[in-house]
Amino acid sequence: MRVLVAYFSQSGNTEKIAKGIWEEASLTNEADLKKFEDVGTEDFAGYDFIFIGSPLHSANLAAPVKEFLTNINAGSSKKIAGFITHFAPAYPNQDMDQFTEPIQAVCKEKKIEYKGCFDCQGALTKSLHDAVQKKLNLSDDAWGNMVKQMTGSPKEEDVAKAKAFAREVLG
Numbered sequence: 001m002r003v004l005v006a007y008f009s010q011s012g013n014t015e016k017i018a019k020g021i022w023e024e025a026s027l028t029n030e031a032d033l034k035k036f037e038d039v040g041t042e043d044f045a046g047y048d049f050i051f052i053g054s055p056l057h058s059a060n061l062a063a064p065v066k067e068f069l070t071n072i073n074a075g076s077s078k079k080i081a082g083f084i085t086h087f088a089p090a091y092p093n094q095d096m097d098q099f100t101e102p103i104q105a106v107c108k109e110k111k112i113e114y115k116g117c118f119d120c121q122g123a124l125t126k127s128l129h130d131a132v133q134k135k136l137n138l139s140d141d142a143w144g145n146m147v148k149q150m151t152g153s154p155k156e157e158d159v160a161k162a163k164a165f166a167r168e169v170l171g
């Protein structure tokens with residue numbers, strides 16, 4: 001099978017998961033790893049399975065990923081799965097469905113099988129800490145706990161879980 005792992009990542013978290021998924025897919029498939037910035041919409045044609053990765057930005061897929069999805073030419077692609085990183089500790093499953101709605105909509109429109117979404121925590125980049133603490137109106141103590149909790153994510157165990165997800169959906 002020809003597999004594409006396409007991702008957007010600003011501080012490396014989603015990229016770390018993308019690499020894990022690509023490594024796993026490469027074991028038994030011909031797999032490519034590409035940043036969204038480096039792929040054209042036509043490049044999606046010819047892949048049997050596409051993984052689409054994005055950080056969560058204001059409870060949405062990142063703008064470049066959403067924009068790309070509106071122009072996607074999935075060609076002969078038969079299956080798509082998503083993966084998302086977010087700084088908030090844990091989102092219940094039903095919320096992840098909501099975040100991947102743009103991916104699911106494309107799948108429905110183009111008759112591509114949607115294979116689900118992997119998500120894990122990814123530490124918020126330091127330059128945004130003050131702004132987010134203010135926005136969430138958290139005390140220094142509460143924010144300190146949150147920073148402690150997210151630091152180092154995604155962890156190796158998250159990469160291992162992403163690989164297991166890839167193994168499962170690739171079948």
Ligand SMILES: Cc1cc2nc3c(=O)[nH]c(=O)nc-3n(C[C@H](O)[C@H](O)[C@H](O)COP(=O)(O)O)c2cc1C
Nearest residue numbers: 009010011012013014055056058059086087088122
């Ligand atoms: C502009 C912006 C908005 C964000 N909004 C959210 C959000 O709504 N919920 C959340 O949990 N994380 C949010 N985050 C945190 C990122 O999703 C998280 O740190 C992610 O792992 C970053 O991935 P990257 O390193 O691949 O860019 C936001 C980050 C940025 C830069």
